[in-house]
Amino acid sequence: MKAALAYFAKRVVAGLLVIVPIYLAILVLLKGMKSLGQLVRPFSKLLPEWLPAEQFLSLILVLLICFFIGAALRTRLGERTRTRVERGVFEKIPGYGLFRSLTQQVAGDSRQNVWKPALVEIEDALVPAFIIEVFEDGRYTIFVPSVPTPLAGAIYVLEASRVHPLDVSFTDAFKVITKWGLGAKDLVAAMEAGTNRREVPMLVSKADGAP
Incomplete structure (x- = not known):
């Protein structure tokens, strides 16, 4: 009951x-x-x-x-x-x-860090979520919305290594949740593209310093 x-x-x-x-x-x-x-x-x-x-x-x-x-x-x-x-x-x-x-x-204000779309690692899965707050030590307060009512959900505090901010609009991430996950592959693609962009400068710097 x-x-x-x-x-x-x-x-x-x-x-x-x-x-x-x-x-x-x-x-x-x-x-x-x-x-x-x-x-x-x-x-x-x-x-x-x-x-x-x-x-x-x-x-x-x-x-x-x-x-x-x-x-x-x-x-x-x-x-x-x-x-x-x-x-x-x-x-x-x-x-x-x-x-x-x-x-x-x-409204499309990209300067806002609150409600920034992300994929977070919970157990063995990637979960669509939104960044609510960033700790001084690098941890994140994360809101994981429920489906299909994305304004209700659960709150997590996660290490930075488990949070992958996405270069997508809030509305795009919101639609994925309201459509029962349809379009989640685009969020994964955005995460992988962001990871590749971060890795390339590291590889270049190592190559520059190589004998």
Whole structure:
């Protein structure tokens, strides 16, 4: 009975981790459209009557505001302002930093080291995983997602020799997990290609020093 309840609870949490951010994003979008309704109402009369002009213009205006905010955050001043706000407010919210890194990885920010795809050695197998944290002594905190709910899984602390970071995007690794392992051969190929690139300079240096 306890095992069944634990199984059910894990699946509920995994579902919530997917649904809640989507729900909140839609809620904020609708709230923004409603707030801007009065502002765009005079312009909505210029469009055909069959078109839901007020909702359409409100949506366009909200998206434009999001675009300009996103563009401003890419500037040096915007980056400093965002950092101050995050440190002063948002980073006090449990789990904010981790999920911020997750969303940045989804957006293709290659500078992020958190949620970096990897293949890790567990027993005699290679397991798709994500790097969450790097220790000062070189060890890694690893998140191994479950299938097919990759936002639930297990946490491991592994030696560096058992962790193979991959030069692939977060979304590519995420798809492999959600597709029950389909495409894992591409992750193995990326690992082997990275290993070969590291070995070539070592071989060259030995050759240069040979008599």
